[in-house]
Amino acid sequence: MRYFPLFADLENAGVLVVGGGEQATQKVRLLTRTRARITLVAETPNEELAGLAGSGRLTLDRRAFEPAMLEGHRFVYVATGDDATDRSISEAAQARGLPVNVVDKPDLSTFITPAIVDRTPVTVAIGTEGAAPIIAREIKTKLETWLPANLGRLALRAQHLRDEIARHVPDMRLRRRLWERLLQGPFRWAVLAGRDQDADKALETELLAARGDAHARGRVALIGCGPGDPDLLTLKAVQRLQEADVLVVDRLVNPKILDYARRDAERIYVGKTPRGAATSQVEINRILVREGLAGKVVARLKGGDPFIFGRASEELAALEEAGIAVEVVPGVTAAHACAARIALPVTMRERVRQFSVVTGTTADGEPDLDWAALAREGTAFAIYMGVANAPLVRAKLIEAGADPATPVVIVENGTLPNERAFATTLGDISDCLVERAIKGPAVIFVGLDWADAGLKRPEAVETYARPRPRKLFANSHINPRVEVEL
Ligand SMILES: C[S@@+](CC[C@H](N)C(=O)[O-])C[C@H]1O[C@@H](n2cnc3c(N)ncnc32)[C@H](O)[C@@H]1O
Structure with a gap:
């Protein structure tokens, strides 16, 4: 900047x-x-x-x-x-x-x-550092239509109420919650519509509710934040982020997503790195319960969707047991986002009627999956957390009868600036991961090919085939048994 x-x-x-x-x-x-x-x-x-x-x-x-x-x-x-x-x-x-x-x-x-949207005392300034004033104008036009013309009146009314509300509700957190309700609910609508008596009534109701809040427990939202691109957040996720007093943040959550939260929200990082330093699930549950019991509004930020390999059920159970209100906000799961990035349909009429998500890692390390079912023709699936165990998955699938030529697509860091995608085969998957130094996070799609859906593979997807042994003699019929790998 x-x-x-x-x-x-x-x-x-x-x-x-x-x-x-x-x-x-x-x-x-x-x-x-x-x-x-x-x-x-x-x-x-x-x-x-x-x-x-x-x-x-x-x-x-x-x-x-x-x-x-x-x-x-x-x-x-x-x-x-x-x-x-x-x-x-x-x-x-x-x-x-x-x-x-x-x-x-x-x-x-x-x-x-800057370009200015004027709803005095609410003023929005938009700048592009002179790079593209047309973008600033576009944003201004959108804001002009989005912000109510008399938003300023609401802000002025809020200004006049500040002292009175501070006296009524001395606790800062409860006061913030009261303000959120006032500025988003019936009080707001009445002020914007110029219905002063209705506004006074709504204010009275909210003040009474705020007193009740003093004895209330907090609430926790288990929020799916998608695979990384902040534009994939749902509107509900953004709302819950903005309301939160405390953010409990996972490792795979893009730090840019935290920009949607209040700057003064407390941040607790509970990153779990594969085979690395970790906050245990028990400890995470304990933190969530502790913050909820302290009456705080908690946003628990998880990568992708909370219910897909996200251990949200354990957090949900712990919070329910402690009697804390909890809500699950779904997110875009990595497989869906990665497939969308490379225009790869995950089901295909006639050809792929079943699509599953499987994990490549379990608590004791090795995946224990129904290999025979996964190896069946016409079955497609996405492997999460599968990079480290890919050689094992490959061996198990081939042993169960899968064709080594089965198409495999790998998307690493999907939707992030360093995204990479590769198309290979089941037989070549381990070499592809090693040769291309794929470390993850990555989703590995098995059994899906663009051609089956009548589509072309996008250029951004690199094709990988393991170099085959070359014949030393071009006309190898001279001595077909002499073959040297170069
Ligand atoms: C613990 S799981 C969490 C999955 C998450 N709950 C979801 O719905 O996407 C972590 C795995 O998700 C996948 N993943 C998460 N973010 C990804 C991304 N941006 N690109 C590719 N794969 C991703 C990887 O397989 C990673 O090992």
């Missing part, structure tokens, strides 16, 4: 604008929404600027710019239309340590003005 967003207090602050054309007018229009004292330096101001001067909204100085005019100002905007003049004014401002913006000239500016 090169440009850091800040909100400057312009109450009675002097702002100097130099220039009398359209660009200067645009800045002046923006500034007239603030409480700044605007001085305009323009020898020939356009009609709109002259009109604003006439109405007393700004002070007009019709002389040519001189550095002494910078005195008493806190910010400077420049748009004279002349490069050399713009440059010299910028230099004069910078020499005095004054923040200066030369319109559309970032190299001469020390600050830039």
Whole structure:
């Protein structure tokens, strides 16, 4: 981040604008929404600027710019239309340590003005560091339609209630929860609709409920956060993240997902690395129960879907036993997300009527699966946690009758920037994992091929075939038994 967003207090602050054309007018229009004292330096101001001067909204100085005019100002905007003049004014401002913006000239500016969505006192500033203003405009348009026009009224009402609510509900956590309910429920709707009496009634109801909350237990949401890409979070997951006082976070949860939580939410990392340092499941259950009993709103963040190789059932049972309210928020599981990334259907009419997910690792290390069923033709499955035991899985499947030519697709770090995908065969799977240094996390699909669905393999998927022994003699019929692996 090169440009850091800040909100400057312009109450009675002097702002100097130099220039009398359209660009200067645009800045002046923006500034007239603030409480700044605007001085305009323009020898020939356009009609709109002259009109604003006439109405007393700004002070007009019709002389040519001189550095002494910078005195008493806190910010400077420049748009004279002349490069050399713009440059010299910028230099004069910078020499005095004054923040200066030369319109559309970032190299001469020390600050830039963001696109603004104005619902005063709620203000949204959007910037792209000058890289793509069109993106900022697109976001602004979306926000303008999304945010209620009188959101500012709700914020002002909240401001007036602050002290009263702090007196009624001294506990900070309970107060935050009360605010969430006020600003998302009937109170909000009544204020936005201008129904003041209904708003007062809703406020009274919520204050009573807040007193009851003081004796309440917390609640826990077991949230599926998907395979990594934050865009795959569900809306419910984002809501629960934003409400949480405490985040209990798994190893495979992308840290970017935590940006959706409140900055002041406490974070407890309970990463479990395969065969590495780990917080035991018993300890994780204990943490969840402890936080719930302390009355906190807990978001337990798990990779993919909580119920697919996620041990959510154990957490659920522990919380239910302790009498703590618990909710499961489903997530996009790794197999589905990885298949989508490489456009690989996991069921195919006529050809693949059954698709399962299996684990390549169990508590004692080796998977104990129904190999005969998995080896049957027309069966497709995704192996989770299967990288380390892939040679064993390969051997078991082939022993159970699977064709070594069965298609295999491996997706590593699916949906993340370092995603890789390989198409190989069951016979070559171990070599592919070693040769391509696939460490995981990875999903291994067995029995699925694009061709079976009438599709092409995407170019991003690399084909891997184990190098076969080459014949030393091209016309090996001379001595068919002489074959040397090179
Ligand atoms: C303990 S399991 C958790 C699965 C998770 N609950 C789900 O529904 O995706 C971890 C395994 O999920 C798979 N996995 C998780 N994230 C992945 C990703 N981004 N790309 C590929 N596989 C992933 C890998 O097989 C990894 O070993």
